[in-house]
Amino acid sequence: MSWTPHWEAVGDEVVRHLQALLRIDTTNPPGNETAAAEYLARVLRSEGFEPLVLESAPGRGNLVARLKGTGERAPLLLMCHTDVVPAEPEHWSYPPFGGEIHDGFVWGRGAVDMKNSVAVELMLMLLFKRRQEAGAPPLKRDLIFMAAADEERGGHLGAGWLVDHHPDLIRAEYAINEGGGYGFQLGQKVYYTCQTAEKGYARFRLTARGEPGHASVPREDNAVVRLAETVARIGCTPLPTHFTDTVCRYLTTIAETQDEPVRSAILRMLHPEHFMAAVEQLPIPATWRRQLMAITRNTATPTVLHAGSKVNVIPSTATARVDGRVLPGFDREMFYAELEPLLCEGVELEFTDWGPPLEAPVESPLFDTIREVMAEHEPEATLVPSMLTGATDAKHIVRLGTRVYGFTPLKWEGDESLLSLAHAHDERVSVNSLLFSTRVLYDVVERFAGR
Ligand SMILES: [Zn+2]
Incomplete structure (x- = not known):
């Protein structure tokens, strides 16, 4: 049987989770990511998951949760980080840790880097669990959710620490990470990136x-x-x-x-x-x-x-x-x-x-799935592989042999300035974009892990 989420309700739910996460101050340093990890754990537990909060140091909590599939194929990792860079509240139009909604945007430090993805990936875990419980056939791959600490300062107390101390909890064949999914325009044409390489x-x-x-x-x-x-x-x-x-x-x-x-x-x-x-x-x-x-x-x-x-x-x-x-x-x-x-x-x-620099294949089943799904959601746009000049937690995860793709899609709404909000004042994400991310990634995961 097929099961379809009630997208309107999902939109409200994912916005609520993002607001709650933005209100938890995880400025790194010092981090205090355990508070965010505990929030995620509470939500996951309430829907029957058995999440783990693993502290690499006091207050530096990493969350890992798993939704079992049939095991016919290797796991897919949904990875994100819960820490954020410092904000200077005096330069913001709305409080950086308020999670307020104004003009169709959710405002706050981390709204695009990357508590938006934390909320979306949490939502995906919940949706696939509900889907399974409604009687839909289970995914062929386990779905692993990792919300790591410390990415903004190198990830040594977050993803790097998990790779060193709990590799079996997060070992996957493929991972979806930050670093891509952004729209841009050249002439009349719109493109979306899927990050395949990192310097x-x-x-x-x-x-x-x-x-x-x-x-x-x-x-x-x-x-x-x-x-x-x-x-x-x-x-x-x-x-x-x-x-x-x-x-x-x-x-x-x-x-x-x-x-x-x-x-x-x-x-x-x-x-x-x-x-x-x-x-x-x-x-x-x-x-x-x-x-x-x-x-x-x-x-x-x-x-x-x-x-x-x-x-x-x-x-x-x-x-x-x-x-x-x-x-x-x-x-x-x-x-x-x-x-x-x-x-x-x-x-x-x-x-x-x-x-180390890294590069995942530009032709792979996951890249092809992302292209296929984007063609349905944004038929006028073209998906291109991209290289990030900075580094993310991918540098740690590839040590486990995982192919990491950066794809947290933000809807292209014609405003380039919204792309450079990571680490900037007035960081915000549109409510539309958040639901777009959830819907696109739901289809990607359903197709990629379901067949
Ligand atoms: Zn980030």
């Missing part, structure tokens, strides 16, 4: 050395000058262009749906030697151009400088910290090989933090 980070320290001395006699081996020159080269020189599967498919899919001359300009970008000229020709804003630069190369952004303490003394060392980001397929040695030519004499590079 890794390879942060490093530059140390310049030279002879110290009195500043009244200039020296050619001044550590400050060596450092400054290296920092300027690193900051101003684009590294070589590389195309991963995701970016190739992203560009070709967009090109196929565009008219001339945009189509040709995009296709020309796929030739590394023409990339720069072609990207300049596209009728797109500077922010998007920068994004295209960042997804087609490794990058290194200088952010912190330390040198000298007295104006009349040449110091013997000067250091800089640089935020490096690497494409899927690159390791530290390959990245170093691209940076080495930019280092001045007397300057050493030492890697300090490393998070």
Whole structure:
């Protein structure tokens, strides 16, 4: 038998859960995610689940719950995080921890990153449980819900900790995560992203050395000058262009749906030697151009400088910290090989933090299902694979061999400014968009886990 949710009631229910979650202050640091995990656990328990709240440290609770399927296929993980970044209430139109509704939007820190998904994924767990209890055939895959702590500070007390300490609770073949599902427009065409790749980070320290001395006699081996020159080269020189599967498919899919001359300009970008000229020709804003630069190369952004303490003394060392980001397929040695030519004499590079890049197949049963479902909900739009320049909890989960896709669909309502609300003032999500997410993901999960 088939069973269909009563969508109007579901819309009210998911909004209520989001409001409740927004009212729990899980600003990280310090986090206090246990309060959110307990909320989710209470709701799940009331519908017959046996959720676990696992604390990695006092107050740092992670929630895991499972809906058993027939076991014919491997589990699907619905993953999200409950922590949020700090808010500055004085800059908000409505209180960031109020969960208030105004003008058709739910307002609050975490409304798009990512308590919206926490509410939606909770709702999916409830719906599939109710569906099973109504006598519909069970899913072929277990559905696992993980609401982790600490994502905004690296996830080491959240998803990373779960992978290390409770891998069997969250082991899955596929996962749905944040990082994609956003709409955008080019010309007359609307696109939605499904994130298949994520850059890794390879942060490093530059140390310049030279002879110290009195500043009244200039020296050619001044550590400050060596450092400054290296920092300027690193900051101003684009590294070589590389195309991963995701970016190739992203560009070709967009090109196929565009008219001339945009189509040709995009296709020309796929030739590394023409990339720069072609990207300049596209009728797109500077922010998007920068994004295209960042997804087609490794990058290194200088952010912190330390040198000298007295104006009349040449110091013997000067250091800089640089935020490096690497494409899927690159390791530290390959990245170093691209940076080495930019280092001045007397300057050493030492890697300090490393998070691996990752890429899931751009053709897979889950990606195909998402495309199929989106074609039904948004027939005019095209789904494209995308690469995230930042990192999410996916970097931890892939250690279990899981294929992670970023897809928490937000309805494209023609307003680009709503996409950049994560971590910003006045973060909010439209009530329409929240129900859209729930309906799309319900269909994705039903189809993907049900057959
Ligand atoms: Zn997030």
